[in-house]
Amino acid sequence: MKLDRRRFLGSSVGVAAAAGVTAEWVWPKHTVSYRRPRSAVAVLNAAEYSERIEALLLDGLRLFRLQVLGRSVLLKPNLVEDMPGPVNTNSALIGAAARCFLRLGAVRVVIGEGPGHQRDTELVVQAAGLKPHLAERQIEFVDLNRDELRKVKLKANYSGLGELWLPSAVLESDFVVSMPKVKTHHWAGVTLSLKNMFGVVPGMKYGWPKNLLHWSGIHECILDICATVPIHFVIADGITAMEGNGPLHGSPRQLGKIVLADDPVAADATCARLMGFDPLRVRHLSEGGHFLGNLREDRIRMLAEEVGAPTRPFSVLPEFRYLLAVKS
């Protein structure tokens, strides 16, 4: 048979595609799957950060019948910088969450964060207004940038990193709660419960910012980290969110919502919809929907309010206009 250029190209494409499929089958990108048949999400309305948040949150958490009795809970808020604006997860919500988990029977609640930009963690904790909440119930704060580290083999292989050193406080906790601030992000599109887990990667090893994760691919690293450190629950702070040039220099956006979920992909997909984005267009979400949780609306059971598209989608940098959901 004569092999002309067209046939050669066609065969090459075919061989490459077959090799790709085989490679995925022989060397799967992930060795775990946390996806369940259905996930639960509750969107709570909260106009402001007030003392009433705790009661609202407790009622919301009870919808999920969480099994935290006698377990140690790690709250992982998003504390990035000591700067004004809705940059960090609000301390009133973090404090309320800590008190709620203690009331639900958790034996220990620890708040842990490894700020990615500011090296002086004390400065960030002070500026976020977290200190009174820590003192009130003697809740411990762990600086995840400087905790004792253990080398861990990653349970997914999108970044090619293979392994990471991770803090003992994270690896030893029974129940990890990701508490993101709902924000746009100038590298990842959005920063929600999955991206929030960059904060468990220790600065003492990887620096400030954790630049290796950027060089290895942000979406890829998010998938690898979240496959390795499973998120058991999400409390997303969408009361005052951030749009535009997030995660630091965007504008406040009053969304008035707290999103609770027993699945981080479902939580982030819901937050993305609340922001007016199509979650399928967020790379780490669309891929995470294969194994980290449920992305599709028909697999998400809404325990409280249904998610409607916002009257006006969150503004984004021009590079991220593709995230905007097409109006049906």
Place this chain on the structure above:
Amino acid sequence: MSNSDLLDELRRRELRGGGWSFFGSRQVSLEATPLAILCLLAERPSEAPRLGKLLSDAQLADGSWPSFVGDRESSWTTALAVCALNSVNDPSKARERGESWLLRAKGQEGHWFWRWKFKTADRNVQFDPDKYGWPWISGSASWVIPTAFSIIAIKQFTVCNRSEESEKRIHLGREMLLDRACVDGGWNSGNSVVYGVPLRPHVEATAIALLALQDEQRTEVIQKSLSWLRQNAASVDSVSSLAWCILSLFVYQEPIGGLKNRLATIIGDGRDIRNNATLATAILALKCGEMIHPFEVLR
């Protein structure tokens, strides 16, 4: 509470096998340990051989130091370890091997491919990729704090006999710092403008970058940064940032008495300062003016 009580507290926290962790774990941090060594040396110079050995035992085969004992990857802490060995006046080859590693290390943008990419395709962050410094860890870009400590370490080590190679590397690092200063002075982690938005300076990064530039000509960038630091030091309540302000302002002959008093009040007996690197930095700051400044660069 006197400085010697604080030193006793720091000494009490030394791990049984030698060295310091950050928060009392058994993992020896090679950020906390050099800082603690610098504190102890001033009080008990006789301990220099033991403290020097502590560091040289942790050195990796390529001459670098990892971020903590047990890790096998080179890290920015190499610069801090060399600074500590400079103070110990370590006679072994450890310092020389450390400096030689520093001369070889560079941020990822030091590679022609990435320089080309940052010049042509990726312009969201404004910087000159021809001017590169040192990374936190291999495989990432240059950042302000590792670059500043590397410059100090090389300047100190080569003060009497500086090779052309060292001079070139110092020059490039200095250019990188000046290029990445914030618009109105001071330094953020390593960028000045991202997506058209000027970043605001960080206290710690600014103080440490100024330490690296202490013997340089007082350019406008340095003057603006110094005045930013002077202004902001007055309202900083965090122990680490305030301590670095004191250490930096001192070498520029700025008044630090008031800042030292405030730092002493905040730290009290030191027991609430759980982070050993922070406690050590605070002790160094409180002893500023009473001992040889550990990050001073002789002209």
